[in-house]
Each structure stands twice: as C-alpha cells, then as structure tokens.
Amino acid sequence: MTAKILVVGHRNPDNDSISAAVGYAHLKNALAARDGEAEAVEYVPARLGPLPVESAWLLERNNIPEPVLIDSVNPVERDGETVVQKVILVDHNEVAQAAPGIENAEVVEIIDHHRIADVTTANPILFLNLPIGSTATIVTLQFRQTGIDLPDSIAQMLLSAILTDTVIMKSPTCTQVDIDQVKFLADKLGLDAVEFGMEIFRTRGGEDKMPIAKLVEADSKEFKVNDDVTVLIAQRETVDLPCVMGREAEIREHMKKLVEDNGYEFALLLVTDILAEGSQFIVEGDAARVNRVFDIECTEGGNWMPGVLSRKKQVAAPILAS
Ligand SMILES: [Mn+2]
Known part of the structure; x- marks a missing residue:
C-alpha cells in the first residue's frame, strides 16, 4: 500500500504556502521515483483554506491540480485501522498557524523561513529553515541541489511565490539568495521577473466588491x-x-x-x-x-x-x- 504524506502550508494559505507545497511535493515524488520508492510513498500537496486568487490563476494556467483542501490532520480510519497522518510542513512551524490536530500527526519534515516556534516532534527530522524571503526560494535551491528536473509549470509557481512573498524583491526580507533564484527561474522561463510580478499582483483586483x-x-x-x-x-x-x-x-x-x-x-x-x-x-x-x-x-x-x-x-x- 502506498503511504500518503501530506505537504501543507499554513492556515489562510498565501501563494508561498500553496506554491511551496506544490513544488516540494513534486520534488519529493521525483526523488522517491529516482530512488525506486514511488510505489511505497506519495507526497500529496494540501491546503488549509481557500486559494489566493493569484494561486488559482497560476495553477490554472500551468495545468496543475489544486492542492487538496483539508480541515485537520487528525488520525484517519483506513481499512478499519486508525492511521496517524504523516505531514511535511512548509512555510510555517507554529502550532497556531498549523492544521488543527497537528499535535496528533507525525511531522516528518519542516521547510520554512519563519522564526522557530513551537511545533515539536518525537523523532529527529529534517528541519530546513533559512532566514530568507520565501519558502519557494528554499524549494528552488533543493531542486538545484538534488538535480531533479524542474518542469516549467513548477518553476513558474515557485517564481511567483518568491515574487509575492518578497513583494517583487522590495521587501526587507528579500536576500541575495532570493534574487539569485528569481534570476535563475526567470531566465529558465524566459520571463521578465518584475513584469511577471506585477501581472500576479494585478490578479488581486476587485477589492471594491470583495466580502x-x-x-x-x-x-x-x-x-x-x-x-x-x-x-x-x-x-x-x-x-x-x-x-x-x-x-x-x-x-x-x-x-x-x-x-x-x-x-x-x-x-x-x-x-x-x-x-x-x-x-x-x-x-x-x-x-x-x-x-x-x-x-x-x-x-x-x-x-x-x-x-x-x-x-x-x-x-x-x-x-x-x-
Ligand atoms: Mn512564506
């Protein structure tokens, strides 16, 4: 049986939480396939709330399925057995921002760029936290480090998330590492990063009528x-x-x-x-x-x-x- 591991960002997901989940799940599935483990494990991108409008737009134009909407990570019944859910947290490591039931789940990895907070684990895990502009930057670095093929569709999601999280590289959280990855991704896609960033932010209109x-x-x-x-x-x-x-x-x-x-x-x-x-x-x-x-x-x-x-x-x- 294939074990499913959820890859999920924070509550009220932003474009970084969505794109990092999609990108990191793709990377982990590709690594599993490379290592002959694709039968044993599947990484499933998930989300804890509605898609940001720019994420919906980006997923659609890249033909990427929406991350599955979940409301908790509590244990599930499977074939008459209670199964503790395995999760990878992206873009957060704080209980208040995590899925309800996080204390009943097994956190197997954390990929983040926030302060170290209060999610705890029973076992040692990969906890990759860098003080840089976006989680998508870290995921991009992981693609480059592992040599896993980065499809244009995923590259576009990652680029978009670096640009939204760093406010098109203007935010003081933006580092040279982020700028380097923006350049790498934009060159690969043949896009002007600033123009692409403005296009993304413009999808957020309709603020006069929004609930x-x-x-x-x-x-x-x-x-x-x-x-x-x-x-x-x-x-x-x-x-x-x-x-x-x-x-x-x-x-x-x-x-x-x-x-x-x-x-x-x-x-x-x-x-x-x-x-x-x-x-x-x-x-x-x-x-x-x-x-x-x-x-x-x-x-x-x-x-x-x-x-x-x-x-x-x-x-x-x-x-x-x-
Ligand atoms: Mn982020």
Missing part, C-alpha cells in the same frame, strides 16, 4: 506575544490603496468583531501599497502596544508607515519582542 471578511482575513495570522496575549496581524497587499481605504469603516467594524470574538489584545491590518512601498496601519482593540512599539498614535484614517512592507520582519518581530 469584507476576505479582505481583512485572507492573509491574517495570530501571534502569541506571551501566555496571556494573542494578537492578530493581517496584511492586504494592494496596487489600489485608495480603493481599500475607501472601505475603512467596514474594515474597522469587522476587526472590532474579530477582537471581541477571539479575545485578541488588538487586531492590526497592514494595507500595503506595493507601488508606494509602505503600509497603512489600521488597528482595533487596545492599540497601546502598537503605539508604543512604533512610536505612533493610531488614528482613524490609518497611519501611513513608509517603507513597511514585511509583516514578519517589520511588524510581528518588534511586537513579539515588546
């Missing part, structure tokens, strides 16, 4: 500041800032509800203008920590934060250190 929950929560992450304090930091990357800010009242109302329902200290939405290279901060709940950390006074209308593009490096990190 407000989606606008706020599609790319939102919970962070535990300490045992008593959890915060929500959401990000909306846009090429049409006035359109998003035109819905500020609705956005605030929705964020207020998220704070009340989940007991967050605050919810912070970064509306990131990738052309102007900065973010509007919209905060609901207790803004004291945000005010202190960033030396601002959060107000109606948002606070424009020039140069702030990275939630992880420029927002979550200083808040977690506060």
